[in-house]
Amino acid sequence: MELRIFTEPQQGASYDQLLAVARATEDLEFGAFFRSDHYLAMGGDGLPGPTDAWITLAGLARETSRIRLGTLMTAATFRLPGVLAIQVAQVDAMSGGRVELGLGAGWFEAEHTAYGIPFPKEKFPRLEEQLEIVTGLWATPVGETFSHSGEHYTLTDSPALPKPAQAKPPVLIGGLGATRTPRLAARFADEFNLPFASLETSAEQFRRVREAAGKEGRSPDDLIYSNALVACVGRDEAEIARRAEAIGRGPAELRENGLAGTPDEVVEKIGRYAELGASRVYLQILDLSDLDHLELISSRVRTQLS
DSSP, X not given: OEEEEEEOGGGSOOHHHHHHHHHXXXXXXXXXXXXXXXXXXXXXXXXXXXXXXXXXXXXHHHHOSSSEEEESOEETXXXXXXXXXXXXXXXXXXXXXXXXXXXXXXXXXXXXXXXXXXXXXXXXXXXXXXXXHHHHHHXXXXXXXXXXXXXXXXXXXXXXXXXXXXXXXXXXXXXXXXXXXXXXXXXXXXXXXEXXXXXXXXHHHHHHHHHHHHHTXXXXXXXXXXXXXXXXXXXXXXXXXXXHHHXXXXXXXXXXXXXXXXXXXXXXXXXXXXXXXXXXXXXXXOOTTOHHHHHHHIIIIIHXXX
Protein backbone atom coordinates (compact mmCIF):
# COMPACT_ATOMS: atom_id res chain seq x y z
CA MET A 1 0.00 0.00 0.00
CA GLU A 2 1.39 3.36 -1.07
CA LEU A 3 0.51 6.48 0.91
CA ARG A 4 0.34 9.83 -0.86
CA ILE A 5 -0.26 13.32 0.52
CA PHE A 6 -3.25 15.28 -0.81
CA THR A 7 -3.78 18.97 -0.04
CA GLU A 8 -6.64 21.46 -0.49
CA PRO A 9 -4.86 24.81 -0.93
CA GLN A 10 -8.03 26.74 -1.81
CA GLN A 11 -8.86 26.57 1.90
CA GLY A 12 -5.89 28.84 2.57
CA ALA A 13 -2.25 28.22 1.69
CA SER A 14 0.63 30.13 0.15
CA TYR A 15 3.10 28.56 -2.26
CA ASP A 16 5.71 28.53 0.52
CA GLN A 17 3.39 26.52 2.76
CA LEU A 18 2.77 24.04 -0.05
CA LEU A 19 6.50 23.80 -0.68
CA ALA A 20 7.09 22.98 2.98
CA VAL A 21 4.50 20.19 2.84
CA ALA A 22 5.92 18.86 -0.44
CA ARG A 23 9.44 18.79 0.99
CA ALA A 24 8.17 16.98 4.08
CA THR A 25 6.33 14.55 1.79
CA GLU A 26 9.62 13.77 0.08
CA ASP A 27 11.76 13.66 3.21
CA LEU A 28 9.30 11.37 5.02
CA GLU A 29 9.18 8.91 2.10
CA PHE A 30 5.58 9.29 1.02
CA GLY A 31 4.97 8.46 -2.61
CA ALA A 32 3.51 11.67 -3.97
CA PHE A 33 2.27 15.20 -3.35
CA PHE A 34 -1.11 15.95 -4.91
CA ARG A 35 -3.31 19.00 -4.70
CA SER A 36 -6.84 19.98 -5.57
CA ASP A 37 -7.58 22.33 -8.44
CA HIS A 38 -9.95 24.97 -7.06
CA TYR A 39 -10.08 28.76 -7.01
CA LEU A 40 -12.55 29.37 -4.17
CA ALA A 41 -12.54 28.32 -0.53
CA MET A 42 -15.29 26.00 0.65
CA GLY A 43 -15.80 27.58 4.04
CA GLY A 44 -13.53 30.08 5.78
CA ASP A 45 -11.80 33.08 4.21
CA GLY A 46 -9.26 31.09 2.17
CA LEU A 47 -6.51 33.61 2.89
CA PRO A 48 -4.11 34.46 1.34
CA GLY A 49 -6.11 33.39 -1.72
CA PRO A 50 -6.01 30.64 -4.33
CA THR A 51 -2.92 29.26 -5.96
CA ASP A 52 -3.07 27.74 -9.43
CA ALA A 53 -2.59 23.99 -9.46
CA TRP A 54 -0.28 23.71 -12.47
CA ILE A 55 1.80 26.77 -11.59
CA THR A 56 2.25 25.26 -8.12
CA LEU A 57 3.29 21.90 -9.54
CA ALA A 58 5.72 23.56 -11.95
CA GLY A 59 7.46 25.18 -9.01
CA LEU A 60 7.51 21.95 -7.01
CA ALA A 61 8.84 20.09 -10.05
CA ARG A 62 12.07 22.09 -9.69
CA GLU A 63 12.21 21.97 -5.89
CA THR A 64 11.69 18.24 -5.35
CA SER A 65 13.49 15.28 -6.86
CA ARG A 66 11.67 12.01 -6.09
CA ILE A 67 7.98 12.32 -5.29
CA ARG A 68 5.26 12.09 -7.90
CA LEU A 69 3.23 15.27 -8.46
CA GLY A 70 -0.36 15.60 -9.57
CA THR A 71 -3.93 16.82 -9.23
CA LEU A 72 -7.10 15.43 -7.69
CA MET A 73 -8.77 16.63 -9.87
CA THR A 74 -8.05 19.25 -12.52
CA ALA A 75 -11.38 20.66 -13.71
CA ALA A 76 -12.03 20.24 -17.42
CA THR A 77 -13.89 23.56 -17.30
CA PHE A 78 -10.75 25.51 -16.32
CA ARG A 79 -8.50 24.96 -19.33
CA LEU A 80 -8.80 24.25 -23.03
CA PRO A 81 -7.58 20.71 -23.70
CA GLY A 82 -4.73 21.70 -26.05
CA VAL A 83 -3.43 24.17 -23.47
CA LEU A 84 -3.77 21.61 -20.69
CA ALA A 85 -1.81 19.03 -22.71
CA ILE A 86 1.02 21.58 -23.16
CA GLN A 87 1.01 22.56 -19.46
CA VAL A 88 1.12 18.99 -18.17
CA ALA A 89 3.80 17.98 -20.68
CA GLN A 90 5.95 20.95 -19.69
CA VAL A 91 5.64 20.29 -15.95
CA ASP A 92 6.39 16.63 -16.61
CA ALA A 93 9.60 17.62 -18.40
CA MET A 94 10.47 20.07 -15.61
CA SER A 95 10.09 17.27 -13.05
CA GLY A 96 12.01 14.64 -15.00
CA GLY A 97 8.88 12.57 -15.64
CA ARG A 98 7.08 12.62 -12.28
CA VAL A 99 3.69 14.11 -13.18
CA GLU A 100 0.23 12.54 -13.08
CA LEU A 101 -2.98 14.15 -14.36
CA GLY A 102 -6.21 13.73 -12.48
CA LEU A 103 -8.97 15.12 -14.69
CA GLY A 104 -12.61 15.62 -13.76
CA ALA A 105 -15.65 17.35 -15.20
CA GLY A 106 -15.67 20.30 -12.78
CA TRP A 107 -18.56 20.86 -10.38
CA PHE A 108 -18.18 23.97 -8.19
CA GLU A 109 -20.25 26.61 -9.95
CA ALA A 110 -19.49 29.40 -7.46
CA GLU A 111 -15.78 29.47 -8.25
CA HIS A 112 -16.57 29.80 -11.94
CA THR A 113 -18.87 32.73 -11.25
CA ALA A 114 -16.34 34.37 -8.94
CA TYR A 115 -13.54 34.32 -11.51
CA GLY A 116 -15.42 34.63 -14.79
CA ILE A 117 -14.95 31.03 -15.92
CA PRO A 118 -17.74 29.64 -18.12
CA PHE A 119 -19.71 26.88 -16.41
CA PRO A 120 -21.35 24.81 -19.17
CA LYS A 121 -24.49 22.87 -18.52
CA GLU A 122 -23.21 19.73 -20.23
CA LYS A 123 -19.86 19.05 -18.56
CA PHE A 124 -19.41 15.31 -18.93
CA PRO A 125 -19.24 15.25 -22.76
CA ARG A 126 -16.59 17.99 -22.57
CA LEU A 127 -14.57 15.88 -20.14
CA GLU A 128 -14.70 12.92 -22.53
CA GLU A 129 -13.49 15.07 -25.42
CA GLN A 130 -10.73 16.56 -23.27
CA LEU A 131 -9.48 13.08 -22.41
CA GLU A 132 -9.50 12.12 -26.09
CA ILE A 133 -7.59 15.27 -27.04
CA VAL A 134 -5.00 15.36 -24.25
CA THR A 135 -4.08 11.69 -24.58
CA GLY A 136 -4.24 11.94 -28.38
CA LEU A 137 -1.84 14.86 -28.48
CA TRP A 138 0.65 13.04 -26.26
CA ALA A 139 0.39 9.85 -28.32
CA THR A 140 0.96 11.52 -31.70
CA PRO A 141 4.47 10.68 -32.98
CA VAL A 142 6.86 13.58 -33.39
CA GLY A 143 6.64 14.85 -36.96
CA GLU A 144 2.99 13.90 -37.33
CA THR A 145 -0.07 16.03 -36.64
CA PHE A 146 -3.21 15.57 -34.57
CA SER A 147 -6.72 16.66 -35.54
CA HIS A 148 -10.00 16.38 -33.69
CA SER A 149 -13.48 17.45 -34.73
CA GLY A 150 -15.93 17.14 -31.88
CA GLU A 151 -19.05 18.72 -30.47
CA HIS A 152 -17.11 21.05 -28.16
CA TYR A 153 -13.54 21.25 -29.47
CA THR A 154 -11.87 21.29 -32.89
CA LEU A 155 -8.12 20.92 -33.45
CA THR A 156 -6.70 21.03 -36.96
CA ASP A 157 -3.23 19.77 -37.86
CA SER A 158 -1.78 20.36 -34.41
CA PRO A 159 1.96 19.57 -34.20
CA ALA A 160 1.08 17.90 -30.88
CA LEU A 161 4.07 19.39 -29.10
CA PRO A 162 5.68 19.43 -26.63
CA LYS A 163 5.93 15.81 -25.55
CA PRO A 164 6.04 14.90 -21.86
CA ALA A 165 9.15 13.25 -20.44
CA GLN A 166 7.12 10.11 -19.78
CA ALA A 167 5.76 8.22 -22.75
CA LYS A 168 2.37 9.01 -21.21
CA PRO A 169 1.78 10.70 -17.86
CA PRO A 170 -0.63 8.54 -15.87
CA VAL A 171 -4.24 9.69 -16.07
CA LEU A 172 -6.51 9.48 -13.03
CA ILE A 173 -10.29 9.45 -13.27
CA GLY A 174 -12.56 9.25 -10.27
CA GLY A 175 -16.05 9.64 -8.96
CA LEU A 176 -19.21 7.87 -7.91
CA GLY A 177 -21.17 7.83 -11.16
CA ALA A 178 -22.60 4.40 -11.81
CA THR A 179 -22.34 4.26 -15.61
CA ARG A 180 -20.44 7.03 -17.39
CA THR A 181 -17.59 7.32 -14.89
CA PRO A 182 -16.65 3.61 -15.02
CA ARG A 183 -16.86 3.71 -18.82
CA LEU A 184 -14.50 6.70 -19.04
CA ALA A 185 -12.12 5.11 -16.54
CA ALA A 186 -12.07 1.92 -18.57
CA ARG A 187 -11.22 3.87 -21.74
CA PHE A 188 -8.72 6.40 -20.49
CA ALA A 189 -7.56 5.86 -16.91
CA ASP A 190 -4.37 4.40 -15.57
CA GLU A 191 -5.80 4.84 -12.08
CA PHE A 192 -9.32 5.00 -10.70
CA ASN A 193 -9.73 7.08 -7.56
CA LEU A 194 -12.65 7.30 -5.15
CA PRO A 195 -12.91 10.44 -3.00
CA PHE A 196 -14.16 10.08 0.58
CA ALA A 197 -16.08 6.87 -0.02
CA SER A 198 -17.04 4.20 2.49
CA LEU A 199 -15.82 0.64 2.28
CA GLU A 200 -19.20 -0.47 0.95
CA THR A 201 -19.31 2.24 -1.72
CA SER A 202 -15.71 1.54 -2.72
CA ALA A 203 -16.40 -2.17 -3.17
CA GLU A 204 -19.35 -1.49 -5.46
CA GLN A 205 -17.64 1.21 -7.53
CA PHE A 206 -14.43 -0.76 -7.96
CA ARG A 207 -16.61 -3.65 -9.17
CA ARG A 208 -18.26 -1.40 -11.75
CA VAL A 209 -14.92 -0.14 -13.04
CA ARG A 210 -13.51 -3.65 -13.30
CA GLU A 211 -16.58 -4.75 -15.23
CA ALA A 212 -16.31 -1.75 -17.57
CA ALA A 213 -12.62 -2.45 -18.17
CA GLY A 214 -13.47 -5.97 -19.27
CA LYS A 215 -16.03 -4.63 -21.73
CA GLU A 216 -13.33 -2.32 -23.17
CA GLY A 217 -11.04 -5.28 -23.71
CA ARG A 218 -8.72 -4.32 -20.86
CA SER A 219 -7.70 -6.49 -17.97
CA PRO A 220 -9.27 -4.99 -14.81
CA ASP A 221 -5.85 -5.36 -13.20
CA ASP A 222 -4.39 -2.90 -15.73
CA LEU A 223 -5.82 -0.12 -13.55
CA ILE A 224 -4.64 1.03 -10.16
CA TYR A 225 -7.47 1.49 -7.63
CA SER A 226 -7.16 4.13 -4.94
CA ASN A 227 -9.05 6.06 -2.27
CA ALA A 228 -8.75 9.61 -0.98
CA LEU A 229 -9.61 9.96 2.71
CA VAL A 230 -9.17 12.69 5.29
CA ALA A 231 -6.43 11.90 7.81
CA CYS A 232 -6.44 12.70 11.54
CA VAL A 233 -3.93 10.58 13.41
CA GLY A 234 -2.77 10.99 17.00
CA ARG A 235 -0.74 9.08 19.56
CA ASP A 236 -3.61 9.33 22.06
CA GLU A 237 -7.15 10.64 22.32
CA ALA A 238 -6.03 14.13 23.29
CA GLU A 239 -3.85 14.46 20.20
CA ILE A 240 -6.60 13.07 17.97
CA ALA A 241 -9.09 15.56 19.43
CA ARG A 242 -6.67 18.48 18.99
CA ARG A 243 -6.09 17.66 15.33
CA ALA A 244 -9.80 17.14 14.70
CA GLU A 245 -10.63 20.51 16.28
CA ALA A 246 -7.97 22.23 14.14
CA ILE A 247 -9.86 21.21 10.99
CA GLY A 248 -13.34 21.81 12.38
CA ARG A 249 -14.33 18.15 12.62
CA GLY A 250 -15.12 15.70 15.42
CA PRO A 251 -13.09 12.57 16.26
CA ALA A 252 -16.07 10.22 16.08
CA GLU A 253 -17.19 11.54 12.69
CA LEU A 254 -13.64 11.35 11.33
CA ARG A 255 -13.27 7.78 12.55
CA GLU A 256 -16.48 6.92 10.70
CA ASN A 257 -15.79 8.78 7.46
CA GLY A 258 -12.02 9.04 7.23
CA LEU A 259 -8.75 7.68 8.55
CA ALA A 260 -8.76 8.84 12.13
CA GLY A 261 -7.51 7.45 15.40
CA THR A 262 -4.29 5.99 16.66
CA PRO A 263 -1.71 4.73 14.15
CA ASP A 264 -2.80 1.15 14.73
CA GLU A 265 -6.46 2.03 14.15
CA VAL A 266 -5.60 3.76 10.89
CA VAL A 267 -3.41 0.88 9.70
CA GLU A 268 -6.28 -1.52 10.36
CA LYS A 269 -8.77 0.57 8.40
CA ILE A 270 -6.38 1.05 5.47
CA GLY A 271 -6.02 -2.72 5.42
CA ARG A 272 -9.78 -3.02 4.91
CA TYR A 273 -9.55 -0.81 1.82
CA ALA A 274 -6.62 -2.90 0.60
CA GLU A 275 -8.79 -6.01 0.83
CA LEU A 276 -11.13 -4.35 -1.69
CA GLY A 277 -8.30 -3.86 -4.19
CA ALA A 278 -7.01 -0.39 -3.31
CA SER A 279 -3.22 -0.14 -3.56
CA ARG A 280 -2.93 3.61 -2.91
CA VAL A 281 -4.44 5.96 -0.37
CA TYR A 282 -4.35 9.73 -0.73
CA LEU A 283 -4.27 11.23 2.76
CA GLN A 284 -6.18 14.51 2.73
CA ILE A 285 -4.16 16.81 4.99
CA LEU A 286 -6.20 19.89 5.90
CA ASP A 287 -3.93 21.53 8.50
CA LEU A 288 -0.88 22.31 6.39
CA SER A 289 0.97 23.90 9.31
CA ASP A 290 1.06 20.61 11.26
CA LEU A 291 4.11 18.91 9.77
CA ASP A 292 4.42 16.77 12.93
CA HIS A 293 1.24 15.06 11.73
CA LEU A 294 3.05 13.92 8.59
CA GLU A 295 6.01 12.72 10.63
CA LEU A 296 3.74 10.62 12.85
CA ILE A 297 1.91 9.09 9.90
CA SER A 298 5.20 8.27 8.19
CA SER A 299 6.88 6.72 11.23
CA ARG A 300 3.88 4.90 12.68
CA VAL A 301 1.52 4.19 9.76
CA ARG A 302 3.52 4.18 6.53
CA THR A 303 6.22 1.93 7.97
CA GLN A 304 3.64 -0.69 8.94
CA LEU A 305 2.23 -0.73 5.41
CA SER A 306 5.53 -0.89 3.50
